[in-house]
Amino acid sequence: MVTKSKKIEPATYEAALQELEQLLVQIESGALPLDQLLTGYQRGAELLAFCRSRLEAVQTQIQVLDANLSQPLGE
Template sequence: MSKSPNTPSGADTAPASYEAALKELEVLVQQMESGQLLLADLLSGYQRGAELLAYCRTQLDAVEQQIKVLDNGVMKSWTPT
């Protein structure tokens, strides 16, 4: 299956960072919502989106664990100032 020029260039590779994953996910959602992708591209876009979402969740879980360690295992409420 060939890749359409409409699919993100980072497909099938790990994102460089959480922020890069979010940016790629935003672009992917915009492309899918445009209604211009072929059915095969929609499927591969959905699969890539699921990979990116899993990556972001993993990154957020890791940060949460680090915060728990720094706060001696107690999650503290955060309120914006």
């Protein structure tokens, strides 16, 4: 059951993704009252923003690693 929107940031990307998936199941069930549906949607938006932020950070790290690996040895 959806409760008030948690302002707690998930511990990991995987935890956020799991919570988001569970939330989607609840929302898509169509059994939630309107106020809980709105709260769930808001939490989902928070989780999505968290996941996007984590993915962007990892993408940046990969680009840095790729740039370092593409340099000739000894530089």
